[in-house]
Amino acid sequence: MMISPQSFSGSAWAEQARGDLLRIVRINEEIKSIVGVAFKINIMALNAIFLAKRAGTAARGFGVLSNELRVFSQDLRDSMAGLTALIHACVAEVSLVLQDIRHTRLLRQAVETSRVGRLTEVLAERERKSTEHAQHLVGLRKQLKRALDDAFQLVELGGMLAKSAKIEAAYGQAFAVPLSQVSGEFDGVVEEIRASLEALRRSAFFAGR
Numbered sequence: 001m002m003i004s005p006q007s008f009s010g011s012a013w014a015e016q017a018r019g020d021l022l023r024i025v026r027i028n029e030e031i032k033s034i035v036g037v038a039f040k041i042n043i044m045a046l047n048a049i050f051l052a053k054r055a056g057t058a059a060r061g062f063g064v065l066s067n068e069l070r071v072f073s074q075d076l077r078d079s080m081a082g083l084t085a086l087i088h089a090c091v092a093e094v095s096l097v098l099q100d101i102r103h104t105r106l107l108r109q110a111v112e113t114s115r116v117g118r119l120t121e122v123l124a125e126r127e128r129k130s131t132e133h134a135q136h137l138v139g140l141r142k143q144l145k146r147a148l149d150d151a152f153q154l155v156e157l158g159g160m161l162a163k164s165a166k167i168e169a170a171y172g173q174a175f176a177v178p179l180s181q182v183s184g185e186f187d188g189v190v191e192e193i194r195a196s197l198e199a200l201r202r203s204a205f206f207a208g209r
Helices: 010-113 117-169 173-201
Strands: none
Touching (some): 117 173
């Protein structure tokens, strides 16, 4: 459907744009938190690889999975970097939308009180730009949602790696207990990330126009 700010009242459109800004800030804060957890997974994986080496052949599978979790940590950070870039683009576009709303309101008032015909053309151009910015924001909203869905799929993989590590830990013989503790921590932090991403996917920002 064609998105047109002119199809909504100025105040309703401005209210939604300001609400979008707040929602974007919340999403960004959550993503920064996930990046912090991703760094934590990397350190945990390094410690787990060291522990697996001490355990020897009995923990070879655990060591392989720990290394995969380290790769997962890097992939997750790359994914969050992509999300952050999209969020910055969304902030810039919402700011333009808010600016459009202010300028369009002033121009409409000027057209109503002035006999200068040129103002009508300027207003039409401003409304065309407003529609372009609004459509661009819709596109960014969709891109961000897809990127979040991709990140969620990545975390699903991380969850499988963490659960497989828990199974492998049981074969660690004398090291089974410390390996189980480490794998349990892996599972916990990955579940923490999954919960964060699920909450972000339900953000009202994605229901906007």
